[in-house]
Amino acid sequence: MSIILQVTDLVKRFGSLTAVDGVSFEIREGSCFGLLGPNGAGKTTTIEMMEGIKQPDGGTIRYRGEALGEQFRNEAGIMFQTTALQEFITVREVMRQFSRFYPHSAGIDDLADRYALHEFLDQDTRKLSGGQKQRLLLAMALINQPKILFLDEPTTGLDPQSRRNLWEQVQQVKEQGATILLTTHYMEEAYELCDEIAIMDHGRIIAHDAPDALLEAHFDDVVVQIHAADIPRDIGEREFQAIYRNDSAHIVTSDVNKTIEHLLHFDIPLDRLRIRARDLEDLFLELTGKELRT
């Protein structure tokens, strides 16, 4: 697969703060690339520079080997995390307006069908629900039949049904050959959709590979999960180095048999025991720490 977008030594400073500090990566055409990171990691600034909205202080961004220009503007579709639309405008009118911005555009009815917007076409955009609005924003991002699609936290604030619905739609876009750059706080979403992910923290990329490859590289253990009430804290924290989260106690181990033997030795019931592989959330927390980011 050819490289559609190439980012080299990207730097962005805001006064004395270096928000993006020498970020480099490449995105293959037709792939879905996930950019993950805690709040303030620099991912939104990075994506905004890639979208051409912010100017970098250093480094280069090349689209199909060229600096971002007219071709990029015509071939890029962008869905911001939050977008206000002009007031008093219907769904059909806003779609028509955006379709006129591009030399080639998808049909409004076709997009409305695909994203279940048909019955809202003549409705004021302010009256749409969260899920309907996200579908409209996705349709607007796709109105120019983009070769590259930027999705900035597209499912934030959506209910689980709407989120899964949007995942399906993004999968369809990907199947049609578009390249996708996704930022998200949902690790499940990144795992589900992305072929490749980069985790950012403090303006730098601290891990970058395919999701499974990253998990394989960082973990050779699994998580044994027991109901917290079944393993008293004084035993759990002392004997198993268990981590308590809500109602669960999590024991990270590379030897499941030995851990279970140990649990049985302490007469801990295994009725509600679960064993799960380490996931992206574990990796994310391991790499970026557990302290709260503001």
Added chain:
Amino acid sequence: MKWNRVYALFVARNLEFMRDRAALAWSVLLPILIIFVFAFAFTEENPEKFKVGLVADTALPATAEQFRATRYIKFIEFDQVEPNLRKIERHQVDLLFDVDNNRYWINRTSPNGYIVEKLLIAAYAGSTDVPRKTLVEGDEVRYIDWVIPGVIGMNIMWGALFGIGYVIVRYRKFGVLERLSATPVTAMEFLSAQILSRLWLLVIVNLVIYVGMDLFVDFRMHGSYFNLLLVFVLGSVNLICCGLVVAARISSEEVANGVLNLFSWPMMFLSGVWFSLEGAHPLMQKFALLLPLTHVTAAAREIMIDGAGIIDIADHLLALGVSSVILLWIGARIFRWE
């Protein structure tokens, strides 16, 4: 510049405005209010029917004092004769009396001048030192004739500055501009669409004001309607561009409000809308020439009152045209989507 993008933005902005009932109502209500205020203000009977200008460096002689005691005449003291003869020509003053030189001027066609002259002669009955008379030519220019071009100009100013400034600042504040920045639309295309959208609205609204005032208040229009339209269109473009420059970077409506007021209030009082700047400090007069509303008001006045042609108002058109191009260029250069 791609005109299909400008058209798309133009259509969307117009739809937004036409459906915003509050904004639309205000745009319609304000002109109606202006028409009624003027209809009310200028149809009321004025108890002081006559105006006499007095030029006197020394104490008035008894006969002049007797004339000055006449009721229902408003006496205005002037320092000099020459600059005020134009007021006789335009019927703004009915008689100008130079007491020191015992001479007076009246307009040949002024009925008020004729009556005031009779009163002056009556005051001097029996005197051997009757003032000498000089006739002046010129049609009447009432305050209403003088003020209407300024009122329309002022309405354009409010509509242009606030109509465009607030909209762009609101778009920026809520992220509408950010979304547009992610499309091939250029700053110049966006700004052009905003100018066109506001321009047609200003033209329509001020046309309504003009026609409405013409129905209720009789005022003077001696020039070409095309020239007048040209002045108002160019003035609108210029003032819209001022609004664009103000809104080019600001993202807070409160700050925009302050800056727009900073632009509009000096124009309101120093552009000669309500009163003439004749006799004002020379520096203030020079400063007034920097204000676009000064040129709009002066050019419209010259067309409506004096019947001036394009050549006569070329300096004002040039000032408005050149500064519009400069302002638009600055606006596009400093414009920020975020």
